[in-house]
Amino acid sequence: MVTARDTRTADGRRDEDDSPRRADAERNIATILATALDLFGRNDNVSMADVARAAGLGRVTVYAHFPSRADLIDALVVHAISKAEQAMDDCLARSHGSADRALADLIDSTWQVLNHYRRLRAHATATLGAERLSRHHDPVRHRAEHLVARGQEEGVFRTDLPIDWMVTSLFSLIHTAADEVEAGKVTEDAAPSLLTSTLLAMLRPQSPAQ
Amino acid sequence: MVTARDTRTADGRRDEDDSPRRADAERNIATILATALDLFGRNDNVSMADVARAAGLGRVTVYAHFPSRADLIDALVVHAISKAEQAMDDCLARSHGSADRALADLIDSTWQVLNHYRRLRAHATATLGAERLSRHHDPVRHRAEHLVARGQEEGVFRTDLPIDWMVTSLFSLIHTAADEVEAGKVTEDAAPSLLTSTLLAMLRPQSPAQ
DNA sequence: AATAACCCGAACAACGGTGTACGAGTTTGA
């Protein structure tokens, strides 16, 4: 639960990055993170030894930087979330027009990123708690919720469903599409249009003849 | 991979149920199955010891009936699938009218059953292969595919998406709803109507103004 | 009542994963 380099000052306050790491250590941490994200994203049952081997490092070295498995997972989640966050912000910044167009753009440009976050989620919920994970998860959700709310105000999204449920369904289907691509049932190219036409149909205001 | 009671005749042919089990054994097998289905449906990281304890039986007794963990999972999958199959058939038999009404009925009456199948899926894919699982999974899918195809012919479901994807999305959202109920974000009562209004919007023919 | 089927607890071996300790080598940064 504690990072290797985090030490305590006299008054017990936590220092984050006081003594700078050596260059090779920094590099190794990056490779560990990248390798682990890749492994956890593909396989289940990934051990610390697997990560070390795949990263071309010794197992002890991994433990030197991430004292426990939970620490590694936590760092991984933080890393993945920030990447997703950034991808969403980039997209929203250059998004123009109504919310449904923006949503289509968002799906197009971020659904692969969210993909990696998918399997990691299972490991994270297992190792960390579900609550702690969702707290990490929040910023990404908020962006989507905001976009959906904007769409409702613009009248391009339906208002007869709770926003929570709409956003949850949104992410759920994106994850599902990623699974289908991995299973070879949907091609990587076909997925975005499949997703947008499914999701927009789901979120559009419904005709009164229910 | 082999059931406790399955023996081989002289010519090596497999006998399924030749010597009938004693009544208490039959009863215990049933409780093991029910308990395990419940445990695997709720928690992750379920061990054979957990199953035995929850069933009020000795660990060895469990192994007496299911020689390996994989055997138990397999039996569990078969059991769950057959229950889902039966629930769907019951519903489809008394279903009247158009396919979209039938689908709404189907969701109403089977989404809790499919719920149990949800987390079990993760364990099953981990223990068994993904292919073997999907072979077990097929009959349930086929029923849904057939219903969707009927809806397309009747003109109440859209035809611009592959049936595979529509059915996959269907199950995906049902599983998602079950997760939300478990997380306490959606009440058990609200879920069915939430699901039907989401899913029907997703499957309905889309207005040409895309 | 007698036999076979069954359940049980305890104990054991094997395995894999986690986390720690040590000593020796290598790389960096000043």
Place this chain on the structure above:
DNA sequence: TCAAACTCGTACACCGTTGTTCGGGTTATT
């Protein structure tokens, strides 16, 4: 160049899970 930082392999202890064995007790079936 030199000390500190870092890496490495090996080895060890610990834990939980799986699967098996054995002997004695309990229950169903005829």
